[in-house]
Amino acid sequence: MEKLNVLPELVKSESKDIAPTTSRRSFLKGGFEAMGVATLASTPAIALANESIQSDFPTWSTTMGKGLNDYGQPAKYESNVKRGIAKAYGDLAPGTGSARTPLESLEGIITPSGLHFDRSHNGTPDIDPKLHQLSIHGLVKKPLNFSVSDLLRYPMISRTYFIECAGNSSANIIAPNPIQGTAGALHGLISCSDWTGIPLATLLNEAGVDTKGKWILAEGADSSGMSRSFPIEKGFENALIALYQNGEKIRPEQGYPMRLLLPGWEGNMSVKWLRSLKITANPTHTKDETSKYTDPLANGLARQFTFELGVKSVITKPSGTMKLPEPGLYEISGIAWSGAGKIAKVEVSENGGKTWRDALLDGNSQPFCLTRFRAPLQWNGTPLFLQSRAIDEKGNIQPTREVYKANNAIDGRYHNNTIITWAINQEGVVSNAYL
């Protein structure tokens, strides 16, 4: 977090509304002014001595720049913005574990493909698209095999969808005391892309599903043989065979040359490197849905097939390991999402949930998509507990950690959509906290 040279003029002025919607005005009026920002003693902006500004031109203004290139990369000054890697078995299985999206460094709702999170069970396979096939078989009238080039001829749709790992934020459940880290390290198994692909319903209709076919077993071509069962209704409702991610072909770590995409459902079900869809009468109970991805409950039973992800939000700025350099005005920025559809509302609290106020939702909320929210934070130098709480269009609301712990077994960890708390101490240091 950096020092802000502002802002009496910003708040006092009768500014024109500059945003395409009316949200900006309401933000300034309802946000900054409601927060009493106009009375804030802020550091004045740096006044220029005269108009002959920046008279010493830097080298980059006086020398020829770098030549054109055919595939661009981030600026070298941003080389610290990268996925955080957590290997499950170190160098024994370098592809088993996760690479997490650095949420604290990102803005907007699109995750750059190079920073999309990756949770893999045996690494990223090197699949030759000319040799890869997708089979649809089992309880169908006509089993079908599709090459990638077959599929590229089909009608497609483009949608912006998030993917979240069922194990995202699990450290905040299983660790008895809060682990300290960035927002990405703690909650970075969530990313969002503009996906393009073929509605699975198109292919199911072509194969002709038998009336006995009620489930689909999806299997990946990687060497972990990642396999999940899902109800056939989801296949007809909004499942995609995704071939493109953020405009270009899907990235290797996200399933090149194709992945299943089940919008709003736990990420591992959106099977990467998809090779087979088998229509079955019942769920298959694969290793990935019995030994893994079930939820042990407080009553001693385990809940299987927890498909839909809960409504959730995380404040990305300010967030863990950051520091507010001084009292003053800051912008809270964060992301919210729900497996049930659109985000209806996000609230923020500065007192650990005692009182809440509305955040601004930036842009139009889309179903199964990240929504960026923003709110002003007037920090007066005293410690506080910053929280956000999202509500979706179905009325679902984020629970507290206490509620999760009461409903789940002591080793439960999946589907943690509880309210996240960032503590800010009197030095302005932001840390992960439990309340």
Added chain:
Amino acid sequence: MEKLNVLPELVKSESKDIAPTTSRRSFLKGGFEAMGVATLASTPAIALANESIQSDFPTWSTTMGKGLNDYGQPAKYESNVKRGIAKAYGDLAPGTGSARTPLESLEGIITPSGLHFDRSHNGTPDIDPKLHQLSIHGLVKKPLNFSVSDLLRYPMISRTYFIECAGNSSANIIAPNPIQGTAGALHGLISCSDWTGIPLATLLNEAGVDTKGKWILAEGADSSGMSRSFPIEKGFENALIALYQNGEKIRPEQGYPMRLLLPGWEGNMSVKWLRSLKITANPTHTKDETSKYTDPLANGLARQFTFELGVKSVITKPSGTMKLPEPGLYEISGIAWSGAGKIAKVEVSENGGKTWRDALLDGNSQPFCLTRFRAPLQWNGTPLFLQSRAIDEKGNIQPTREVYKANNAIDGRYHNNTIITWAINQEGVVSNAYL
């Protein structure tokens, strides 16, 4: 273009509507069926011999995959998907020219940042963000200097906006006979990103614009000193100081660490590597708005300050240099945009504009943003002239090349938003054509 193993079942079946909106059903009903696709004799899908499919597992299913990595890249099999480079002075000035977005290889509406087009006048400067400053000065009450870290404290908004070079598609105007190339080579100076930044109005209000201040001179920190004047109203309406592009910090070729973004206006005005905004009483008439970026007219005069880009569309699939392998059903996919706001409608023609039918707009159209459109193409093996024609929310419609040529001087070339024609010959080869 690849062979499609379809689709009587797809069309005949009473499929459930799988898209989140009702658009898919209307596409299938109004599109494929209206096109008589159900009567198409198509190649049947490959029937599997039995359910023991793909019994020979490929290497990637039996060996450990690649390890996790901190910043992903496209699959090696996609290495041909890159920006096409047109250097203006070869190796004498390797950064002068353009790198064009390969539109024909992309889907959806987001351009991956590595493939965003780049039009530079003297290369990409290597700017240290710690040393860069933005100055707002001239006719203001209080001149201001902002460091990058100052700006990162300000309230931001995120919006998906296209940027198009005023010279995009100029080859189709100046070449007496159609030049053959891909959609990207001919029309790839258009890209679209999720931008996050500070509304310029916020900073203008902080500086306090003098009542005599009617224009703003924006100047880049690159060694071409790219400079453009724009009316101050645009600065208050929707101009952004963009700091983020598709989630991460703006890429060097797009203006790192910041660019001005004037939504819907010709791309060169969205000054990259922005260092100075000077408030003036009148336009400055810089070299970049007198010798360049003016439009010589048929009547001998030149039109200066043609800010707003026209409504436009381009079919990206099928497009130049592609080949339809055989008669059959294909999906037309393309992008449309307008400098005046949202896209209201896109029409396609297979007979060079004699008759038109509606394309499907995929998703919700947003202002100053690409809209993906789709339509079925039933190709029976006879030559045809494929066109698209976009209409925006203000009722603007794409003109023909003939109209452009009549209204502009013989060497006019900017702001070519005319209807693009792809000819398909009897072998299925797609080429650029004038009608």
